[in-house]
Amino acid sequence: MRFATLALLTACGRHEPTAAPPLPNETAAAKTAAAPNPLLPCPVDRPVLGPGLTVERWPLAAKPIAGGAACIDVVRADAATFALKIFSQSTDDPTPRTALTWRDAFHLSAVINAGMFHDSGKPVGMIIADGHERSDDNSRMGGYLAWDPVTAADPAFTIVGRDCPNFDLASLRARYHTIVQSYRMLGCNGQAIPWKDPKQYSAAAIGLDRSGRIVFLHARAAITMAELSATLGAHDLAGALFLEGGPEASLVARGPEGELARVGSYETNFVENDSNTQFWTLPNVIALLPR
Secondary structure, eight states: OOOOOOOOOTTOOOOOOOOOOOOTTOOHHHHHHHSOOOOSSOOOOOOEEETTEEEEEEEOSSOOSSSSSSEEEEEEEOTTTEEEEEEETTTTOOSOOOHHHHHHHHTOSEEEEOSOBOTTSOBSSOEEETTEEEEOOOTTOOEEEEEEESSTTSOSEEEEETTSTTOOHHHHHHHEEEEEEEOBSBOTTSOBOOOOOOOOEEEEEEEEETTSOEEEEEEEEEEOHHHHHHHHHTSSEEEEEEEEEGGGOEEEEEETTEEEEEEOOOBTTTBOSSOOOSOOOOSEEEEEEEO
16 A cells, blocks of 8 residues: 555554555466455365465455455464564565565465555564564554564463553563564454544455464455454454555465465555456565474
């Protein structure tokens, strides 16, 4: 999404996007993989992509304005099998990359947006990767996903909110090597929250389920974030953060038994159609890689 100043109420929000156009040399195979593939109705089976990596589709709690089937794609990963890592164009590889090319270049199991970013590629929210601060705290954003704890006393992954009981950002920074900040999709107890933004768009998000598994989420179908929050709140998620919306919203996952590739399209006041079938370049991504 393009950068814009937005009125924020409570823990709601909306993007400060920017994104490069699709890579001109994207391969035909990549474009084919990126094309939307809505399945009607939302299937109830859970395909296995590989050990510890599964795909689900959840019905959305709303009728989308665009984007095909009213479903959200969900990739779950066992925390004992997979680790999370931030990859950034500024530190890991200066080559402009899409989610697909990040995956292929670094042999990753799954890739999703690492949050919104400015024209420069700098993250809008705080990112601390392997102990190195790449952007500072954004007081308008109330959610934090942290992993890679300093000691085994803390859980491997946690999602916390600025207004949750006993929240202390200094303590979180001292206890975890990697932190990503964004807007919360769910409240302190995993409940839906009332986003006030009326705009509709495709979206990417990340969460943790109540079994401690990592959950990558992607909705091509364009709905409001209040409607997406209501969908997520009806499932077994302990917490979730919004990552990106519109055509930049990307998710790819691959295992020995299958793969998934999803891109967004519709965004109110930006791309008001469902025609995008290409991955856009992303300066920062969150990746799953085998332990």
